[in-house]
Amino acid sequence: MNATDWVLPAAHPTRVERIEARFAGHGFDPHRHDTYAIGRTLAGVQSFHYRRALRHSLPGGTLVLHPDELHDGQAGTEAGFQYRMIYVQPALIQQVLGGRPLPFIEGGLSNDPRLFAATQRLLADMHSVIEPLAEDDALFEVAQALALAAGMRRERRVLDYPAAERAREFIHATLGQPVTLDDLAQASGRDRWGLSRDFRALYGTSPYRYIVQRRLDGVRRAMLAGCSLADAALAAGFHDQSHMTRLYTQAYGLPPGRWLKMLSRR
Structure with missing residues (x-):
């Protein structure tokens, strides 16, 4: 860890986690989020391994890491890099998409101006206040822009969104207790493997x-x-x-x- 590295969380937390950070060299080891990690590089070159390739994020574009995708992070030059990032739960995106599969941005980088504009409010300065209604509006815009940037088309396979949401609500109600896939299947009214497939498609990660x-x-x-x-x-x-x-x-x-x-x- 370099002495000049730092992480600054949002001064006013909301449902969407927001951070700004700077790293002089190595940032973080390979890991996964169960959220979308959406952000932009403010300065320098942010390099990361993602889906079997080394990617480079520069100022002016949008970085979109899909839930449950392995990635790391390091400076692409000796100058280091600084960035802002939001971590958006797939459940919040699903409130807009209503059961469609999660949008996927190939390569984790996008130059789509609609997506850049849609993320502007949530990627504001870490000291800014985002009111609940403004956050709802921003999430709607982000979800729609993600779908457009991903070139999404409606799939023929029907996902059981209500059942998956019942399972997700059961998880939140029983966080302090051991939970099995059979418990989730019973709570959702869906067969265990059908639920597992739908949960992954709708929320971007496994129930576990x-x-x-x-x-x-x-x-x-x-x-x-x-x-x-x-x-x-x-x-x-x-x-x-x-x-x-x-x-x-x-x-x-x-x-x-x-x-x-x-x-x-x-």
Whole structure:
């Protein structure tokens, strides 16, 4: 970790997580999000491995990493790089798309001006306030622009969105308890493998990874509130601190202790 690296979260949190960050060299190891990671490079060259190729994000374009896709991040030049990013839950996109498969941006980079304009509000300065209604409007615009930029066409296969949403709601209601695919199938009224396929198509990740990520969200909130890593891990439903740390690093590309130290620098 370089002494000049920093991460700045939004001063006024909303449903969409927003950050601005700078890295002088190596940024983060290969990891996955269960969200869309949508952003733009503000300065320098942001290089990343994504879908078996090394990509380079420059100022002026839009970076769109699909949920559950492995990626890393590092500076493409000695000058380092600075960027802003939003992390959008697929469920929020589905409230607009209403059951269509998630849009996919080939290569993780887009020069579509409609997408750049649609993301402008959510990628504003980290100290800006975004009212709930304005956030809803922005999410609608982002979802529509993603579909247009991806050249989406309606698929013939019908996805059972209501059943998948019942499973997602069951997950949120039982986060502190062990949950199986059979539990989700019973809660949703859908067969277990049909539910698993639809859940992946509609929310961009498997039910298991969705549950893990929601628990990690709880860990981050607890750490920011001053809880120790061990207490945060147990409160979120993990077996122990080491189990949580391993999954946290897989999800965010850096261990929780390093994340906390970087936050304290801004």
